[in-house]
Amino acid sequence: MTHPHLPSTQAAVTAVRALAEEFRLEITVTDDIGADQTSRRTSSGAFGVLDEDGSLPHEAYIELGGSPSLSLRLYPEDDARITVDGVEFADVPRDAVPGFVRAVHTGLAHVKGRFFPPGQWLIVPVPGGETYKELIPMMALTPWLSSRFR
Template sequence: MDQFPTTEAAVSALRAIAADYGREIKVSHDIGADQTSRRSAAGVGVTTDPDGSLPHEAYVELGGSPRVSVRLYPDDDALIIVEGVECPDVPRADVPAFLRSVLDGLAHVKGRRFPPGYFLIVPLPGDRTHREFMPMVSLTPWLSGRVR
Protein backbone atom coordinates (compact mmCIF):
# COMPACT_ATOMS: atom_id res chain seq x y z
CA MET A 1 0.00 0.00 0.00
CA ASP A 2 1.31 3.42 -0.97
CA GLN A 3 2.19 5.48 2.08
CA PHE A 4 0.82 8.61 0.34
CA PRO A 5 -2.11 7.40 -1.76
CA THR A 6 -3.14 10.90 -2.83
CA THR A 7 -1.39 14.07 -3.85
CA GLU A 8 -2.99 15.85 -0.91
CA ALA A 9 -1.56 13.29 1.55
CA ALA A 10 1.91 13.88 0.10
CA VAL A 11 1.43 17.67 0.35
CA SER A 12 0.44 17.27 4.01
CA ALA A 13 3.65 15.31 4.64
CA LEU A 14 5.69 18.05 2.94
CA ARG A 15 3.96 20.70 5.09
CA ALA A 16 4.97 18.74 8.21
CA ILE A 17 8.59 18.50 6.99
CA ALA A 18 8.66 22.25 6.30
CA ALA A 19 7.38 22.90 9.83
CA ASP A 20 9.98 20.50 11.32
CA TYR A 21 12.81 22.38 9.60
CA GLY A 22 11.37 25.87 10.04
CA ARG A 23 11.08 26.37 6.27
CA GLU A 24 8.52 28.49 4.46
CA ILE A 25 6.36 26.50 2.05
CA LYS A 26 4.34 27.56 -0.99
CA VAL A 27 1.91 25.14 -2.60
CA SER A 28 -0.08 25.47 -5.82
CA HIS A 29 -2.57 22.89 -7.05
CA ASP A 30 -3.62 21.89 -10.55
CA ILE A 31 -6.77 19.79 -10.55
CA GLY A 32 -8.37 18.24 -13.63
CA ALA A 33 -7.04 16.54 -16.73
CA ASP A 34 -7.09 19.85 -18.58
CA GLN A 35 -4.85 21.48 -15.92
CA THR A 36 -2.22 18.86 -15.07
CA SER A 37 1.06 18.90 -16.96
CA ARG A 38 0.99 15.28 -18.11
CA ARG A 39 -2.55 15.39 -19.45
CA SER A 40 -2.10 17.84 -22.33
CA ALA A 41 -3.86 15.43 -24.71
CA ALA A 42 -7.03 15.46 -22.59
CA GLY A 43 -8.83 17.71 -25.03
CA VAL A 44 -10.64 21.00 -24.65
CA GLY A 45 -13.02 21.13 -21.69
CA VAL A 46 -12.19 17.58 -20.51
CA THR A 47 -11.41 17.59 -16.79
CA THR A 48 -11.55 13.90 -15.87
CA ASP A 49 -9.51 10.89 -16.86
CA PRO A 50 -11.22 8.14 -18.88
CA ASP A 51 -12.02 6.29 -15.61
CA GLY A 52 -13.90 9.35 -14.30
CA SER A 53 -11.28 10.35 -11.74
CA LEU A 54 -10.08 13.92 -11.30
CA PRO A 55 -6.24 14.04 -11.50
CA HIS A 56 -4.51 16.26 -8.94
CA GLU A 57 -1.02 17.67 -9.31
CA ALA A 58 0.78 19.96 -6.85
CA TYR A 59 3.84 22.17 -7.04
CA VAL A 60 5.65 22.81 -3.74
CA GLU A 61 8.48 25.27 -3.08
CA LEU A 62 10.47 25.31 0.15
CA GLY A 63 12.11 28.56 1.25
CA GLY A 64 15.69 28.85 2.45
CA SER A 65 18.84 27.09 1.42
CA PRO A 66 19.11 24.75 -0.37
CA ARG A 67 16.49 25.80 -2.91
CA VAL A 68 14.10 22.85 -3.24
CA SER A 69 10.93 22.40 -5.25
CA VAL A 70 8.74 19.37 -5.77
CA ARG A 71 6.17 18.66 -8.48
CA LEU A 72 3.88 15.83 -7.37
CA TYR A 73 2.28 14.12 -10.35
CA PRO A 74 -1.00 12.20 -10.27
CA ASP A 75 0.93 9.11 -11.48
CA ASP A 76 2.49 8.45 -8.02
CA ASP A 77 5.84 10.00 -8.84
CA ALA A 78 7.51 13.37 -8.48
CA LEU A 79 10.12 15.70 -9.93
CA ILE A 80 12.34 17.14 -7.20
CA ILE A 81 14.68 20.02 -8.02
CA VAL A 82 17.54 20.70 -5.57
CA GLU A 83 19.56 23.83 -6.34
CA GLY A 84 18.70 23.52 -10.03
CA VAL A 85 19.49 19.78 -10.26
CA GLU A 86 16.44 17.92 -11.59
CA CYS A 87 15.71 14.54 -10.01
CA PRO A 88 12.87 13.06 -12.06
CA ASP A 89 10.79 9.94 -11.43
CA VAL A 90 11.16 9.89 -7.65
CA PRO A 91 8.39 7.62 -6.30
CA ARG A 92 5.85 9.64 -4.28
CA ALA A 93 6.44 7.39 -1.26
CA ASP A 94 10.17 8.37 -1.29
CA VAL A 95 9.64 12.14 -1.49
CA PRO A 96 9.58 12.82 2.30
CA ALA A 97 12.69 10.68 2.90
CA PHE A 98 14.43 12.36 -0.04
CA LEU A 99 13.71 15.83 1.38
CA ARG A 100 14.78 14.85 4.90
CA SER A 101 18.11 13.55 3.50
CA VAL A 102 18.70 16.84 1.70
CA LEU A 103 17.67 19.01 4.65
CA ASP A 104 19.59 16.90 7.19
CA GLY A 105 22.80 17.32 5.16
CA LEU A 106 23.07 13.65 4.17
CA ALA A 107 22.88 14.40 0.44
CA HIS A 108 26.29 14.96 -1.13
CA VAL A 109 28.00 15.55 -4.44
CA LYS A 110 30.57 13.16 -5.88
CA GLY A 111 32.83 14.23 -8.73
CA ARG A 112 34.69 12.38 -11.45
CA ARG A 113 37.51 13.48 -13.68
CA PHE A 114 36.60 11.78 -16.94
CA PRO A 115 34.21 12.49 -18.38
CA PRO A 116 34.09 15.53 -16.15
CA GLY A 117 30.96 15.93 -14.11
CA TYR A 118 29.33 15.41 -10.77
CA PHE A 119 26.53 13.34 -9.26
CA LEU A 120 24.08 14.49 -6.62
CA ILE A 121 23.68 11.49 -4.33
CA VAL A 122 20.71 11.37 -1.97
CA PRO A 123 20.54 8.46 0.52
CA LEU A 124 17.13 6.83 0.93
CA PRO A 125 15.89 4.27 3.47
CA GLY A 126 16.78 0.62 2.89
CA ASP A 127 20.34 1.22 1.66
CA ARG A 128 19.07 2.86 -1.52
CA THR A 129 20.31 6.07 -3.12
CA HIS A 130 19.07 8.42 -5.80
CA ARG A 131 21.92 9.50 -8.14
CA GLU A 132 21.54 12.34 -10.57
CA PHE A 133 24.23 13.48 -13.02
CA MET A 134 24.98 17.19 -13.18
CA PRO A 135 27.53 19.12 -15.24
CA MET A 136 30.33 20.97 -13.45
CA VAL A 137 28.92 24.36 -14.44
CA SER A 138 25.78 23.76 -12.36
CA LEU A 139 27.59 23.76 -9.00
CA THR A 140 26.00 26.34 -6.73
CA PRO A 141 27.66 27.36 -3.46
CA TRP A 142 25.40 24.91 -1.56
CA LEU A 143 26.30 22.04 -3.90
CA SER A 144 30.01 22.96 -3.85
CA GLY A 145 29.95 22.70 -0.08
CA ARG A 146 28.85 19.06 -0.35
CA VAL A 147 31.49 17.75 -2.77
CA ARG A 148 33.26 14.64 -1.50
Protein backbone atom coordinates (compact mmCIF):
# COMPACT_ATOMS: atom_id res chain seq x y z
CA MET A 1 0.00 0.00 0.00
CA THR A 2 1.50 3.32 -0.99
CA HIS A 3 0.71 6.59 0.68
CA PRO A 4 -1.77 8.89 -0.97
CA HIS A 5 -0.01 12.08 -2.00
CA LEU A 6 -1.01 14.84 0.39
CA PRO A 7 -0.77 17.91 -1.85
CA SER A 8 -0.93 20.39 1.00
CA THR A 9 -0.48 20.95 4.68
CA GLN A 10 -4.28 21.25 4.90
CA ALA A 11 -4.73 17.77 3.40
CA ALA A 12 -2.36 16.35 6.03
CA VAL A 13 -4.21 18.18 8.84
CA THR A 14 -7.50 16.75 7.55
CA ALA A 15 -6.02 13.22 7.50
CA VAL A 16 -4.72 13.58 11.09
CA ARG A 17 -8.11 14.95 12.24
CA ALA A 18 -9.77 11.82 10.82
CA LEU A 19 -7.28 9.60 12.69
CA ALA A 20 -7.89 11.54 15.93
CA GLU A 21 -11.60 10.88 15.51
CA GLU A 22 -10.99 7.19 14.70
CA PHE A 23 -8.78 6.69 17.79
CA ARG A 24 -10.94 9.02 19.95
CA LEU A 25 -8.08 11.40 20.67
CA GLU A 26 -8.33 15.05 21.59
CA ILE A 27 -6.73 17.23 18.90
CA THR A 28 -5.47 20.81 18.91
CA VAL A 29 -4.41 22.44 15.63
CA THR A 30 -2.63 25.78 15.25
CA ASP A 31 -2.28 27.08 11.69
CA ASP A 32 0.36 29.56 10.56
CA ILE A 33 -0.40 30.83 7.07
CA GLY A 34 1.75 33.30 5.13
CA ALA A 35 5.48 33.87 4.75
CA ASP A 36 5.59 36.11 7.81
CA GLN A 37 3.98 33.38 9.96
CA THR A 38 5.88 30.22 9.03
CA SER A 39 9.03 29.24 10.87
CA ARG A 40 11.21 28.50 7.86
CA ARG A 41 11.18 29.71 4.30
CA THR A 42 12.89 27.93 1.46
CA SER A 43 10.13 27.91 -1.15
CA SER A 44 9.91 31.63 -1.86
CA GLY A 45 12.51 34.31 -2.51
CA ALA A 46 14.07 36.45 0.22
CA PHE A 47 11.19 38.92 0.47
CA GLY A 48 8.54 36.81 -1.23
CA VAL A 49 5.12 36.40 0.31
CA LEU A 50 3.89 33.62 -1.96
CA ASP A 51 5.53 30.30 -2.75
CA GLU A 52 6.71 29.64 -6.31
CA ASP A 53 3.35 28.11 -7.22
CA GLY A 54 1.52 31.30 -6.13
CA SER A 55 0.11 29.85 -2.92
CA LEU A 56 0.49 31.12 0.61
CA PRO A 57 2.84 28.93 2.64
CA HIS A 58 0.95 26.98 5.30
CA GLU A 59 2.47 25.44 8.41
CA ALA A 60 0.50 23.64 11.11
CA TYR A 61 1.22 22.45 14.63
CA ILE A 62 -0.89 19.54 15.89
CA GLU A 63 -1.09 18.04 19.35
CA LEU A 64 -2.92 14.79 19.95
CA GLY A 65 -4.17 13.87 23.42
CA GLY A 66 -3.85 10.48 25.04
CA SER A 67 -0.86 8.24 25.44
CA PRO A 68 1.73 8.55 24.04
CA SER A 69 2.04 12.31 23.79
CA LEU A 70 2.22 13.08 20.08
CA SER A 71 2.90 16.42 18.42
CA LEU A 72 3.44 17.20 14.76
CA ARG A 73 4.76 20.28 12.98
CA LEU A 74 3.85 20.20 9.30
CA TYR A 75 6.02 22.44 7.13
CA PRO A 76 5.18 24.03 3.77
CA GLU A 77 8.14 22.17 2.21
CA ASP A 78 6.32 18.77 2.25
CA ASP A 79 7.88 17.46 5.46
CA ALA A 80 7.09 17.22 9.15
CA ARG A 81 8.71 16.93 12.57
CA ILE A 82 6.93 14.41 14.79
CA THR A 83 7.61 14.05 18.51
CA VAL A 84 6.43 10.87 20.26
CA ASP A 85 6.77 10.95 24.08
CA GLY A 86 9.81 13.23 23.80
CA VAL A 87 11.49 11.34 20.93
CA GLU A 88 11.85 13.62 17.92
CA PHE A 89 11.63 12.42 14.32
CA ALA A 90 12.77 15.20 11.98
CA ASP A 91 12.24 15.30 8.21
CA VAL A 92 9.35 12.84 7.99
CA PRO A 93 7.76 13.25 4.53
CA ARG A 94 4.30 14.83 4.78
CA ASP A 95 2.82 11.89 2.83
CA ALA A 96 4.00 9.51 5.60
CA VAL A 97 2.37 11.47 8.46
CA PRO A 98 -1.01 9.63 8.54
CA GLY A 99 0.68 6.21 8.40
CA PHE A 100 3.12 7.26 11.13
CA VAL A 101 0.27 8.36 13.44
CA ARG A 102 -1.61 5.13 12.69
CA ALA A 103 1.50 3.00 13.41
CA VAL A 104 1.96 4.68 16.81
CA HIS A 105 -1.70 4.19 17.79
CA THR A 106 -2.13 0.62 16.52
CA GLY A 107 0.87 -0.83 18.36
CA LEU A 108 3.27 -1.15 15.40
CA ALA A 109 5.70 1.33 16.98
CA HIS A 110 8.13 -0.40 19.33
CA VAL A 111 11.35 0.06 21.27
CA LYS A 112 14.51 -1.97 20.74
CA GLY A 113 17.51 -1.85 23.03
CA ARG A 114 21.09 -2.58 22.02
CA PHE A 115 24.22 -3.22 24.02
CA PHE A 116 26.56 -2.01 21.28
CA PRO A 117 26.30 0.71 20.46
CA PRO A 118 24.38 1.19 23.68
CA GLY A 119 20.98 2.78 23.52
CA GLN A 120 17.30 2.30 22.98
CA TRP A 121 15.59 3.13 19.71
CA LEU A 122 11.96 3.97 18.98
CA ILE A 123 11.08 2.23 15.71
CA VAL A 124 7.99 3.26 13.75
CA PRO A 125 7.26 1.06 10.71
CA VAL A 126 4.82 2.89 8.45
CA PRO A 127 2.63 0.36 6.59
CA GLY A 128 3.60 0.29 2.92
CA GLY A 129 6.41 2.75 3.46
CA GLU A 130 9.57 3.55 5.34
CA THR A 131 10.58 2.53 8.84
CA TYR A 132 11.65 5.46 11.01
CA LYS A 133 14.13 4.97 13.88
CA GLU A 134 15.30 7.48 16.47
CA LEU A 135 17.52 7.13 19.50
CA ILE A 136 15.65 7.66 22.76
CA PRO A 137 17.46 10.25 24.89
CA MET A 138 19.14 8.78 27.99
CA MET A 139 16.84 8.52 31.00
CA ALA A 140 13.83 9.46 28.87
CA LEU A 141 11.94 6.16 28.96
CA THR A 142 8.34 7.09 29.68
CA PRO A 143 5.81 4.46 30.84
CA TRP A 144 4.48 4.27 27.25
CA LEU A 145 7.96 3.77 25.76
CA SER A 146 8.81 1.17 28.43
CA SER A 147 5.65 -0.77 27.51
CA ARG A 148 6.75 -0.98 23.86
CA PHE A 149 9.94 -3.07 24.30
CA ARG A 150 10.37 -6.00 21.89
